[in-house]
Amino acid sequence: MSRLLDVPQVLQPAISANAAERDLEPCAGDLWVLSWDGRYLGLAMIAAVKPDYVLAWPVTLPSDLAFAPALVLEQSPIGSPLTLWPTREIGMGMHLLHQPLGRLLDAKRIQPIAWALEDGENPGLPFASGSASDEANRDADEEFVNRWTDLCFHVWPSHSHRFLSESKIKNLGGSAAKAAKVLGLTPPLLRPLWTGVTPATEEQVQALATGLGFEVADILGEDPLARVTRRIAHPQFKQPLVDLADARQWSEEMARDSTRENYALAARDDSRTVVDQRIVDAIKRCQGTSTP
Known part of the structure; x- marks a missing residue:
């Protein structure tokens, strides 16, 4: 796996241990590393998987400021407690999912926790100390919300594509x-x-x-390659695209755009297996193409 910039030290053992993970299908309850352009963006737990995106609950480290309504999980795949933010759920493009780190929460517990928090009932996990309404936490809470909102609106392909x-x-x-x-x-x-x-x-x-x-x-x-574009966004192709961007000194967006364009060079075949192989072949061709 190519080195991600700005990854906290506490995550590095878990990332290394899961670097060879082959099952890159997003599943509810799994903890994921998020990235874009080779930079670490944070952690998120998949709350639900949709056809073109995921619903995600932000996850923060012990060193990060936390307060209710965030929930504390003492046991986690990284070997340290983590803080889960169900009430800050966002919809997020799959193109930001970089690497799974393991199961954080049983999928069957996700909806009951969400309902409990909505109804003001006990979610079955301890709350972080303090509150978002505390004056000392207001600025941090606003910054937190803004940062995750930015990830919600982070899209590929860019809105500028016409x-x-x-x-x-x-x-x-x-x-x-x-x-x-x-x-x-x-x-x-x-x-x-x-x-x-x-x-x-x-x-x-x-x-x-x-x-x-x-x-x-x-x-x-509409994008005539919309189906292919959605497939390129799948985490299965994240690392090859990151490697391509790194090798060609491109941005990740440029690597993805170039792969999409090179995909169209091969003969048409709409079967899932062939689509995936054509994407892999397109990435390989991009290794020798000029700047897109």
Whole structure:
């Protein structure tokens, strides 16, 4: 596993011990290391797994400030007590899940704990001392909430990714030839944009809409590789993508974008096994490609 920056010392033994973990399927109750761009972002427990994201409860270390309504778990996969924050649950993209560290809580206990806290009842675990309403903790609580909210809104692909819709443009009377002329591109350079293999820049979208006399919304469509994009976000591909970014001196976003684009180079096959292998092959091809 590539070295993650800023990992607390207390986590390093557990990370090393689980580096060869092969089961990277997110499961409720499991503790995960979060990362982006090779940097440690924190710990989270999976509360529920959705098709495209997970619901997660933030987890903090003994050295971190904690207070009720956080709950204390004396036993944990890292060999030290951890603090669990069920009331700070967030939805989070799977692309942030880096490595599982083991089972933190039995999945059957998750919903009862959430219900108990919502109803003001005993959740079956001790509360951290102090309260979020204490004046001494207010600033820390606000900072905590803001940090995890930022992770909630951390997405890949970026919101700036916009894809041309070949069918929409043609239905309006546009054509590839007209688009190439407006954008000043040769047919080979236009094709990845025209087919949605690569996202168009904001400048290209505005220029094309103006040049063809259409509204911006009239020429944009959904990501034609949305299913593949969702699969690339799965933790199974996190480490290979981190390694790719490290080897090419790219950001993690660049490594993911390049993998998505290279995926489209192979012959189409929608079976799950073939999709996964094509993603692996795309990552390997990126080892020798130019900057995306």
